[in-house]
Amino acid sequence: MLLRDEFSKNGDIRIGVYVCDCGTNIAGKVRVPEVVEYAGTLPHVVVAKEYKYMCSDPGQDMIRREIKEQKLNRLLVAACSPHVHEETFRNVAAQAGLNPFLFQMVNIRELVSWVTKDPDKATAKAKDMIRAAANRVLFHEELEPLKYHIKRNVVIVGGGIAGIHAALLLADSGEHVYLVERESSIGGHMAMFDKTFPTLDCAACILTPKMTMVKSHPNITIMSYSEVVEVNGFVGDFKVKVRKKPRYVDEENCVGCFECIDACVFKDARYPNEFDFGLGKRKPIYMPFPQAVPPVPVIDADTCIEFKTGKCPKECLKACGERAGIDFAQKEEIVELEVGSIIVATGFDSFDPKKMPQYGYGIYSNVYTSLEAERLFNASGPTAGELVLRDGSKPKSVGIIHCVGSRDENHNRWCSRVCCMYSMKLAHLVKERTNADVFNFYIDIRAAGKGYEEFYNRTMEEGVQYIRGKVAEVTDNAQTKDEEGKLVIRVEDTLLGMIRRIPVDMVILSVGLEPQHDALEVTKMFNISCSGGGWFMERHPKLAPVSTMSGGVFLAGACQAPKDIPDTVAQAGAAASEALALSHKGVIEVEPNTAFIDETLCSGCQVCVGLCPYSAISYDQEKKISILNQALCQGCGVCAGACPSGAAQQHLFNDSQLMAEIEGALAGVL
């Protein structure tokens, strides 16, 4: 708090105002010379300058030089959003020997030039905002950034290819990684695929070695069949609670021989395997797929006779014998991890085609989703790599319908980015395995990527047919002899300009990608935001694509937006290096916008004590006042907003600063 008398002790205030043209981004709408001239007339302003790009080297140099020459003790830069360049100009101030918190950023780009039609109005608004800031900085004081120590562990949430790649990078550079995966094996969606586009690498051949490396890496702790349930703390010092679900097989003792699975009283697998979308069968004790990591079976309590009746001869237990891997008494466990940063790599869900009954999924048995088709093609899948119909015969014709649930006003508006390419890959595999006729039904072909267009041409040369048009329906209503016993795809061929009916044996629906069903809860847990559609939001779409608004929380993979494997791996690498950069720095400097309590004003009413969400304020029984613990304060300012006597204040947002800013903002004439 600065009373007037104290204030005058601070001596002469000398403000420098620097207004950026940002090329034409600002100067195209705001008349910058007029704004600069006006700024020069404001009280205490000793210098006001315009420059084309204030953030460029010459711009920064000019500010640094003038801070020294003009003996500036307050700095205003009117340019873009503080979320873009506040840090830049704070550094400029610091380099010139000016405390960085005597600086204020004025956002005349995002808040003014970009959103205002009329140049007069934009210019007036820019002046008002500069006046507001010039008023505000009078009440700024020197502050020291808060420094926190960064813990060197990282938790990665999601064990798909993004999580795996990030984990290996971090572990190789010496960080300890906790890889949390909610399924019983890591691998994610990629483990389901047979081949990957456009190179046709076998997914298992490139993924499973990485999975094994994760398993054997001394710096990685795999926490499979586990979910993060609570996150507390902040960048550098997160406390993450993980719930380990009971798999009833002890991961330490299990040697991965699978004798238990062979010994199970169910001689035949009879329950649908979730990993194969029910196309394959499993026993109550099972491995979701042969290459699963960790190679530890899991017992499904819903189907296991021992759990249902308690009267099973427990052949699995006998087969395991003294290895003592089977543990029917295993209980859910909560593990608390202390980490410095978090990588969220929770991936995607695929669109449920039952929402589009016109395509017959769940009605006609030979309508499959693309992921089901992947499992059929996969050599370790339910049919050992054979593409067969439900009756076991090979299809003679296959229709692949693109954009199911994507680019659709009624469902998801976005393009899922990978469907065109994986549809071509599936078409290629159909040709390769069955030599059936293949029809791709597309709206537009999006084959932008290295080798993608070439792959598109290759499939056409292989004889795959492409029909442009959004499919109206899939029906078994035969109108001609040829259509009998077939699924008929009805579509307007927009290149021929006619309605066509194409009879096929099998339909594959290229379902789009959508955010995980519980994405919203995840955002709340990690204190991050969602962009349109529910994808996790990055800090900046171009310049901070893997950071989030929560310090120390990074994004990787399809949880941020639909993306293919190369992009996912690239992003996972970026997230890992962000986490690494943070931990190698060792300490992080945080904006000192914490609250403080003026002991001379505090009446001890304790209203702030109950309001603080971080329990940073306590009541001192002897002094009869509230005491604030700076280390716990996160700087929301709720105490300052509630204090009836003005004793609780927030650095950088105290009453005098805000009131001065408001007054300045409103002093203009509209």
Add this chain to the structure above:
Amino acid sequence: MNKEFEPKILGILCNWCSYMASDLAGTSRSQYPPNIRVVRVMCSGRIEPQLILWAFQQGADGVLVGGCNPGDCHYQEGNYKALRRVTLLKTMLPQFGIEPERLRLEWICASCAEEMRKTVEEFTNTLCRLGPLKVQIPQIIPVTGKAVVEYVQT
């Protein structure tokens, strides 16, 4: 509606959601009325009723308080505290002769640029309909504020 009248709006926006939304509105070049002046705070929970009254006293025709969606607050529940204060203050505004519609609380998420644009547009229209705020607000300023007033006025 008074077409000549250009209302002055003070927007007090939280750093994480509503300020981000106005940044995004800028990035996506949404066009909205130039009547709003924005002050950024870390959390809508920081905003005390005195600041809002101060804004009215300084000539604002309307005050927009922007916070995160319920459940999305960066500081857990600051937005609920803002909701309580704004709700209470709205019941008191008529005693000062201020129409409660002149104070608006909105939850605007970080990606809700369109919401931001609409809010400013609607609020500007509402205030055009209400006309200028004519009443004089008595000095209800906290101790710290008094110094500000004296300082700025001298």
